[in-house]
Amino acid sequence: MHSLPARLLLALASSLVFFSAAEFATTTLDVAPGRQSPLVIWDPTQDRVLYTEEGEFRFHPYWLWEPRPGIQVHGAPINECAYRGPSYSRRKGVRLRIATMGDSTTYGYKLPEENAWPRVLEEVLRAHGYDVEVLNFGVIGFTSVQGRKLYEGRVRDYAPDIVVAAFGAVNDIQDVPAGMTDLEKIAVLSKAGRRVHDFLQRYDFYRWLDALLVEKPDAADPGSPKAPQGSLTQPRVPLDVFQDTLRGLAQDVARDGGRLVLVSPPRRHDGEQHIGEAAAAYTAAIHRVAELEGLPLAEVRDEFLAIDRASLGADAGDAVGSQKSDLYLDGWHPTPKGHRVYAVTVAMTLDNAGLLGPAQVTAQTNTKG
Numbered sequence: 001m002h003s004l005p006a007r008l009l010l011a012l013a014s015s016l017v018f019f020s021a022a023e024f025a026t027t028t029l030d031v032a033p034g035r036q037s038p039l040v041i042w043d044p045t046q047d048r049v050l051y052t053e054e055g056e057f058r059f060h061p062y063w064l065w066e067p068r069p070g071i072q073v074h075g076a077p078i079n080e081c082a083y084r085g086p087s088y089s090r091r092k093g094v095r096l097r098i099a100t101m102g103d104s105t106t107y108g109y110k111l112p113e114e115n116a117w118p119r120v121l122e123e124v125l126r127a128h129g130y131d132v133e134v135l136n137f138g139v140i141g142f143t144s145v146q147g148r149k150l151y152e153g154r155v156r157d158y159a160p161d162i163v164v165a166a167f168g169a170v171n172d173i174q175d176v177p178a179g180m181t182d183l184e185k186i187a188v189l190s191k192a193g194r195r196v197h198d199f200l201q202r203y204d205f206y207r208w209l210d211a212l213l214v215e216k217p218d219a220a221d222p223g224s225p226k227a228p229q230g231s232l233t234q235p236r237v238p239l240d241v242f243q244d245t246l247r248g249l250a251q252d253v254a255r256d257g258g259r260l261v262l263v264s265p266p267r268r269h270d271g272e273q274h275i276g277e278a279a280a281a282y283t284a285a286i287h288r289v290a291e292l293e294g295l296p297l298a299e300v301r302d303e304f305l306a307i308d309r310a311s312l313g314a315d316a317g318d319a320v321g322s323q324k325s326d327l328y329l330d331g332w333h334p335t336p337k338g339h340r341v342y343a344v345t346v347a348m349t350l351d352n353a354g355l356l357g358p359a360q361v362t363a364q365t366n367t368k369g
Helices: 006-027 042-052 117-127 142-153 183-191 192-200 203-214 241-255 269-275 275-292 300-316 336-351
Strands: 059-062 064-067 098-102 134-136 162-166 174-175 233-235 259-263
Touching: 042 059, 059 174, 098 117, 098 142, 117 134, 117 336, 142 162, 142 183, 142 241, 162 241, 241 259, 241 275, 259 275, 259 336, 269 275, 300 336
Parallel strands: 098 134, 098 162, 162 259
Antiparallel strands: 059 064, 174 233
């Protein structure tokens, strides 16, 4: 009598022989339907890079993508925990721990991480006597929905005392082709069955069997994600979902014993014009959530506007600075000077809210550095 391991090995070998023969027959007879188009995560070109070992970002089923550990970005590697900047222990020490979350601005787009506002925030606070550490969880292209998922799945493990969330500048507002919002994509991709299905799609026999045995929903299936009636596009995060997500994040952080601080992010005049009326609506939603949840709000947008108006006068435009502004690289992203303004504005907000302890950020910490 064969031993159990031998019987298991024989069964595995038989299964492989059967599957190989079935795959050969299905391919030869050309009866399998074509591969389904994969769910677009970012865009078709960028999606291919997510699955290589070379891209700056990699796929993640719960928040769609994240920085790739070890990849060099402006002379420094992404740390082993998949966020930019120094790698801090998950075990919190005596220092006040601040986690910053946001999009490409928080990440430090086109700049070394040392110039990004989270690292400058740490520098400014330490220079004024605060024993703090700042973790930079910003990710290029991130929305509030991705940010809340990242908080639930990673950031909370670091037990931050303060979480600074800077969302709503542009990514949440961006239109997507008729189909899935970020929340819907994550709901689909986070299911283990979906990931197994996508892997097996490469085999003709699996596709043939899947088409034979599984009833497919028709186009009228009310459960299928679709754009609003009469619309070809919808925001990655609709306005009501944006507001609910920020409120949910505030409640998550509070339950974990921390405090959420919101940021009203800056946009240059042409950037706001590009987005249109939605820019004001999403900015207003940030203010509304801060009021409803009793959260400190860092008015970075207003600070950028005030500086531009003081230095440029009428050229500053009616929104947030013209292309002559030295605070912006483009319509959305700050220069190193802009990042310092950003950091100091957040520092003052933390101090005014009494979140930093007894030391004071004085008026000498100005925004002209």
